[in-house]
Every structure is written in structure tokens, then in C-alpha cells.
Amino acid sequence: MNLLSVESISKSYGERVLFSDISFGINQDQKIALIAKNGTGKTSLLNIITGNDTSDSGQVVYRNSIHISFLSQEPILNPELSIEETIFQSDSPILQVLHNYEIALKNPEDTDVYQKAFEQMELHNAWDFETQYKQILFKLKLEDLSLKVKNLSGGQKKRLALAQILISKPDLLILDEPTNHLDLEMIEWLENYFAQEKITLFMVTHDRFFLERVCNEIIEIDNGTLYQYKGNYSYYLEKKDARQIAEASSLEKAKNLYTKELDWMRRQPKARTTKSKSRIDDFYVIKEKAHQRRKEHQVQLEINMERLGSKIIEIHNVSKSFGDKDILKNFEYTFKKGERAGIIGKNGTGKSSFLNLLTKSITPDKGKIIIGDTIKIGYYTQSGIVVKPEQKVIEVIKEFGEYIPLTKGKVISASQLLERFMFDRKKQYDYVEKLSGGELKRLYLCTVLIQNPNFLILDEPTNDLDIVTLNVLEDFLLDYPGCLLVVSHDRYFMDKIVDHLFVFRGNGVIEDFPGNYSDFRMYEDSTLLEEKTEVKKEKRNWKKDANSALSYNEQKEYNRIEKDLKKLAEEKEIMEAKFADGTITTDKVNEASEKLQKILDSIEEKEMRWMELMEKME
Structure with a gap:
């Protein structure tokens, strides 16, 4: 059953064309991901579909009475409402039944109200829904329902908006980066929830594990053209590669034909016959095809790196707490040359605080951190770049110098460097405040790397980056000869670039795990399976199956x-x-x-x- 049809829509901002003549449909139970480079209109397309923006041409046709919920990157919530009030704002009938029952439980002296609420729960078979509702709140760590929205962090607001749309059970969920601000445990729960639930999804996400395990169709906008792939992320990669090989072959044939026809045209044929006129017309079509260029700019990162000495960073018996909350307890570690470590753990276990200790933004309560004389730290934080009013992109880079040193004694101009980070000449003179979220992150990454660090600390570097940029960043980090320390919820990214993990368990406990994220997950799952098996054995002993x-x-x-x-x-x-x-x-x-x-x-x-x-x- 078709829920929504996008028919020949286009969108431009001035001379900048995001996409044109885009058409596709969303059917019930499809789980579709939209892939495109940053700045090519992903969020604009979502806004058009949800009615928050209009297209320049074409239309979006909706099925009658369809209920659509949209999770934006920056949810708009009423700051004066509590978490509970925000969730129960929905017009979902079953949610209203549950709301009335929750109210009745708080006022047990009114037996008539309670009895009526109880009967409605029975009538709508809402008990399973109540269980799922509570599970969603528990998994997203929204258990104190009395908290006001205005007192929540950015991450809590995003999780509340996500809970709100999951609980309201719309016909179609449209999601813009749903895994941002979720820790790994939450992401894996959401992944399983979407994979198992009979639900229709249309989403933008850079989480490639999520794409692999949840989506059954990929839509890609590439150079303004839409391509559809009826499969998950692995299928998409395979078919895209085949498509690009075919396109390259077709382009080569067009060039050869163009050369042949150009020779004929230079002999100045007299267009006296219908056949020769047709051949001249065809020539211009061939010429256009032969001169097509794929805009496959890649971030080429060959920034010079300061020499590493024998002493890197040593952590001796360090403890840190905030009030009653322990972040580190007597932690000891010595970093070695070329080390590539990842950091994982639930939100609030102290991952960012640990990075701030290393960079001396905060001081330990006990112990000491010794940083080698040759160490130059490059710290990519979650806060991102500081946007100055009316500052242009190229001016940000020129603050570090007109020319930047590369490897092997080479230098590069600020403008050339920005081109390597996929900012063309025109984009370099845009105001920074006009950049998309992903473009801002890319510019910020550029400012960190041009300072030639030999110890690179990245706190959630993959948020808001498109998949193309992520692949190139991964290739750079694989060749990076310095030390690397990364906090990331991107499991695909972590698998590719780290050799071992610091696992933050909470209460100051940090474990050093020898392997990447998939190794860790396999280990955890096998341990959990062993524990479950033991519990089952015990139950069988006293219950006799x-x-x-x-x-x-x-x-x-x-x-x-x-x-x-x-x-x-x-x-x-x-x-x-x-x-x-x-x-x-x-x-x-x-x-x-x-x-x-x-x-x-x-x-x-x-x-x-x-x-x-x-x-x-x-």
C-alpha cells in the first residue's frame, strides 16, 4: 500500500541546485534510507516531505488520513512542559487511554475514574502497549517524567522527541540522524526495535551498521540524480560500484565516439540531407555526454605531522569525580607510539571528561598525567567550530596562515587546502553561518588537522558527516602515523580504525579490551549467553522444566x-x-x-x- 509519492520535485537556493525532477514512492512496511553528500539537500528533502518546506516544482501526494511523525536534528519542544506532558500531547487514541489510566493510578480514591480507565485499558487491549511504552522510556533513559523540557540537555531533548514519535505509533516515521545523542546500548536497542517492528521508515543516517541491519531499500542522490537500490547497505555498495564502472565505461565510449564525430564536423559537412542534419544534431548530444564529469572530489589529507619522541602520555594513579559520581579510580596507563584506541561506554560514564583530563581542560583529584615534550595534541570536540558573525569559510583557514605545510616539505595555499576538503572556490566565500551541519564539521576537522598534531583526539567525529566524507576520513586515519584516541558511537567507524578499546563501565571502572567493537560485542554476547544459560539451568533444577x-x-x-x-x-x-x-x-x-x-x-x-x-x- 502506497503511503506517499514524491512526484518530480526540485529545489534550488539561488543558483545552487540541490536536486531536480526527483520522484519516488514510500510503501507500507518499507524501511528506506536516503544517502547523499552533505549540502546536497537531504534535510531539505525531508522538510519538503513533512510539509516544513516547499519544493520549487512538483508535488508530494499523501494517502488520505496518513499520520506522519518527523524527528528532526533539532526537535522543537515546549520548554514549559514536563517529559510526561510532552509524550501525552499526541492525539493517538490508545495513548490517551494509557494517559487516563496513569492519571487514575495517581488518584486511587476516585474509584469511578479508576474503574472506567481500567475498563478502557481492557477494551483497547492496552496492557501490552503500556509495557512497550515503559520499555521505550527506560531504554532512552527518560525515567523521571516530571522533569521540565527546559531543564533537559540537548541529548535528552533528542531522546524525548524520539520517544514521543515511537510511542505515538504513526503510519510513517521520518527520521533525520536518529542515532545522534544515543549511546551504543540505546542504538543497538533502537536497531533491534526497528528491525523487529512492523513499521514504515524513511530516514537519513550516517550509521552504516544501522543501515545494514534495519533498511531494506537505499535511495541515493548523486550529482543531482536519484538512484534506488532494493537492499541493505552491503547491497547498495555492491550495486553502486557496478553502476560507476558501467558509467565510466559508457563515458569512455562517448569520448571515443566524440573524437570520431568531431573529426567529421571539422570537415565542415554541408547539412543538405536529412541524414547529415540528424548526424549534426546527434553530435551535440554526444559532446554533452563526453564532457560529463563526475564530481567525485575526495578529501586528500596529507598534512605534515610533528615528530613523536619516546615519551607519549603517561597516566599515573589518576582519580576524578564530580560530587558522588566517580569518573576514574586510580587509573594507570601509558600510551605507546602509533597507538589507536577507541573509547566506548554509556552516556554519563565520563568519556568526554577523560579526554578533558588528557588535554588539561580539567585537573585530576589525585594522581598525575605526564605529556611528552614532543606531543602536540589535536582535539576535535563535540562543541565544534566557533562561528563568528559574517566570517567567510576561507577566512577561518587563513587564521592559521596563507600557506600550510604538507609532508615532504611541500606547502599549500588556504584555498587549495579547502578544495581538498570539498569546499569549491565558490563555497569558500560563503559565510560560515550558512553551512550545513556536516559542512561545519568538515571545516572544523580541517582546522584541527592543519595544526599538525601527532596525538589526535576525536570526540564523536562522525556526527553529521556524510558517508562519502566518512569513508575518506577513515582512509586518512588508517594511514595516520601518530597516536589516535577516538570516542564514537559509530560502530562501523570504530571497527575500521581502532586496535583496542577503553570500555567505560561507570562508577570509575575502565576496562582495556584488546580488539575492535565487533570483537567486544561478540565477547559481551557470549558472556551474556553463558550467564543466561546458568540462570536457565538453575531454574530447571527447582522448577523441573x-x-x-x-x-x-x-x-x-x-x-x-x-x-x-x-x-x-x-x-x-x-x-x-x-x-x-x-x-x-x-x-x-x-x-x-x-x-x-x-x-x-x-x-x-x-x-x-x-x-x-x-x-x-x-
């Missing part, structure tokens, strides 16, 4: 009865409390007694059936 005596339907009934008994026990407690504290008026006593008796009868009936099933299991 109880469930094996029940049929499939009886097992479902058994699990349902346990849930029902828990809810009935809560209702019983509420009713008995009202009798005890005298809040039930005289004229309501008989009615309340009847309700309590019904609850007690239901409990007795369900307990009897529960006992019957238990006997079967023994």
Missing part, C-alpha cells in the same frame, strides 16, 4: 492470569484503603461493597485456575 507440561495456549493463559492477578490485587488494595480511611460516603457504601466483592470473586476464580495449571506443571 515446568512449562513443558503445558500446551502453548495454556502457557499463554498462565502468563495472562499472573498479570490479571497483579492488577486485581492493586484494585483490591485501593478499595480496602478507601473503606479503612472513611472516604466512601454512606450512600456509596453498598455500591463500593459490590465492587470489592466482584474483585474478590475474580481473584478467587483466577487463583483456582492458576492452581490447576500449576498442578499440571509439577
Whole structure:
């Protein structure tokens, strides 16, 4: 079933054409990723589809009554609302049922309201939805629902916006970089959620593991042309490579034909016949094709690097805490030449604080950090480049000098360097504040690298970078001869460039794991499997494999009865409390007694059936 059709849309800003005559459709249950270079209109396309912008031509056609939710990179939320109020802003009927039930639980003295809310939960079969709702909030670490939006961090706001759209269950989810501001545990949970749920997605993401495991179709905008690939990220890479080989072959044939036809044209043919006129017309078509150039600019990073001495960085018995929260406890480590380390861990475990200790932005509470005399640190932070009003791109680079030294004694002008970072001559004279998020990150990376560091620290370098730039950055880092320390949630990136990991477990515990992220995940999964196996063995020892005596339907009934008994026990407690504290008026006593008796009868009936099933299991 088609949910949305994009029909021949175009978008330009002045002379800059982002895309033209783009058409595609989104069908139910498709999970589509959009891939394009930074600055080529990904976010603009999302904004057009969601109605936040208009196209210059063409149209977007929506299925009647379709419910679309959009997660932008900078969500707009009401700062005065709490987390709970923000989530329940949705017009989803089942969410309103759950909201009423949550309110009823907070006001147990109003039995009529509670009973009505309980019946609505039963009618809409909302108990499973309630479980999923709570799981989403728990996984995204949004457990204090009373917190006001205005007091949340940028990452918490992004997670709240994500929770809001997941819980509202729209027909179509449109997501702009959904994994930004999520730690690895959250990303893997979201990955599994999207992979398993029957859900329709259209997203922009640079997370290639996410693309591989979630998406079943890739749409690419390349040099203004749209290409569609019916498969995941691996399939896309394979087919794109084949397409580019075919295009190169076609271009070569066109050039050869152009040379031949150019020779004929130079003999000044007289266009007297229909055949010769047609050949002249064809010549100009061939000429246009032969002169096509793929704009495959690549970031060529051959910046000079300061010489490394024998002493790099030594960390001796370092401890650091903020209040009651421990970041490091008696941590010891000595970095070696050419070391390539990654840092992983949940948000809030101290990863960025550790980098700030190394760069002396903060000081340890105990111990010392010794930095070698030859060490020159290049620190790429999450905060990014400081944008000065009306500063042009080239002026940012010229602050470091008109000419920048390269390897082997070469030098390069500021303008030439920017071209290598995929800023053409025209873009170099744009104001910095006009750059896209990815272009700002690329410019910032340039300013860090031109200072010739030999110890490179990168804090989330992959956020907002397009996949093309990521591949080139990875190639550079693989050849980088200095020391490298990286904090990143990009598992694909970490797998490619690091040799070992510092795993931040929290409470000041840091483990040094010998391998990349996939090695670590495999190790963790095998450890978890062993633990689960042990737990299952213990359960079998005292339960004697109880469930094996029940049929499939009886097992479902058994699990349902346990849930029902828990809810009935809560209702019983509420009713008995009202009798005890005298809040039930005289004229309501008989009615309340009847309700309590019904609850007690239901409990007795369900307990009897529960006992019957238990006997079967023994």
C-alpha cells in the first residue's frame, strides 16, 4: 500500500541546485534510507516531505488520513512542559487511554475514574502497549517524567522527541540522524526495535551498521540524480560500484565516439540531407555526454605531522569525580607510539571528561598525567567550530596562515587546502553561518588537522558527516602515523580504525579490551549467553522444566492470569484503603461493597485456575 509519492520535485537556493525532477514512492512496511553528500539537500528533502518546506516544482501526494511523525536534528519542544506532558500531547487514541489510566493510578480514591480507565485499558487491549511504552522510556533513559523540557540537555531533548514519535505509533516515521545523542546500548536497542517492528521508515543516517541491519531499500542522490537500490547497505555498495564502472565505461565510449564525430564536423559537412542534419544534431548530444564529469572530489589529507619522541602520555594513579559520581579510580596507563584506541561506554560514564583530563581542560583529584615534550595534541570536540558573525569559510583557514605545510616539505595555499576538503572556490566565500551541519564539521576537522598534531583526539567525529566524507576520513586515519584516541558511537567507524578499546563501565571502572567493537560485542554476547544459560539451568533444577507440561495456549493463559492477578490485587488494595480511611460516603457504601466483592470473586476464580495449571506443571 502506497503511503506517499514524491512526484518530480526540485529545489534550488539561488543558483545552487540541490536536486531536480526527483520522484519516488514510500510503501507500507518499507524501511528506506536516503544517502547523499552533505549540502546536497537531504534535510531539505525531508522538510519538503513533512510539509516544513516547499519544493520549487512538483508535488508530494499523501494517502488520505496518513499520520506522519518527523524527528528532526533539532526537535522543537515546549520548554514549559514536563517529559510526561510532552509524550501525552499526541492525539493517538490508545495513548490517551494509557494517559487516563496513569492519571487514575495517581488518584486511587476516585474509584469511578479508576474503574472506567481500567475498563478502557481492557477494551483497547492496552496492557501490552503500556509495557512497550515503559520499555521505550527506560531504554532512552527518560525515567523521571516530571522533569521540565527546559531543564533537559540537548541529548535528552533528542531522546524525548524520539520517544514521543515511537510511542505515538504513526503510519510513517521520518527520521533525520536518529542515532545522534544515543549511546551504543540505546542504538543497538533502537536497531533491534526497528528491525523487529512492523513499521514504515524513511530516514537519513550516517550509521552504516544501522543501515545494514534495519533498511531494506537505499535511495541515493548523486550529482543531482536519484538512484534506488532494493537492499541493505552491503547491497547498495555492491550495486553502486557496478553502476560507476558501467558509467565510466559508457563515458569512455562517448569520448571515443566524440573524437570520431568531431573529426567529421571539422570537415565542415554541408547539412543538405536529412541524414547529415540528424548526424549534426546527434553530435551535440554526444559532446554533452563526453564532457560529463563526475564530481567525485575526495578529501586528500596529507598534512605534515610533528615528530613523536619516546615519551607519549603517561597516566599515573589518576582519580576524578564530580560530587558522588566517580569518573576514574586510580587509573594507570601509558600510551605507546602509533597507538589507536577507541573509547566506548554509556552516556554519563565520563568519556568526554577523560579526554578533558588528557588535554588539561580539567585537573585530576589525585594522581598525575605526564605529556611528552614532543606531543602536540589535536582535539576535535563535540562543541565544534566557533562561528563568528559574517566570517567567510576561507577566512577561518587563513587564521592559521596563507600557506600550510604538507609532508615532504611541500606547502599549500588556504584555498587549495579547502578544495581538498570539498569546499569549491565558490563555497569558500560563503559565510560560515550558512553551512550545513556536516559542512561545519568538515571545516572544523580541517582546522584541527592543519595544526599538525601527532596525538589526535576525536570526540564523536562522525556526527553529521556524510558517508562519502566518512569513508575518506577513515582512509586518512588508517594511514595516520601518530597516536589516535577516538570516542564514537559509530560502530562501523570504530571497527575500521581502532586496535583496542577503553570500555567505560561507570562508577570509575575502565576496562582495556584488546580488539575492535565487533570483537567486544561478540565477547559481551557470549558472556551474556553463558550467564543466561546458568540462570536457565538453575531454574530447571527447582522448577523441573515446568512449562513443558503445558500446551502453548495454556502457557499463554498462565502468563495472562499472573498479570490479571497483579492488577486485581492493586484494585483490591485501593478499595480496602478507601473503606479503612472513611472516604466512601454512606450512600456509596453498598455500591463500593459490590465492587470489592466482584474483585474478590475474580481473584478467587483466577487463583483456582492458576492452581490447576500449576498442578499440571509439577
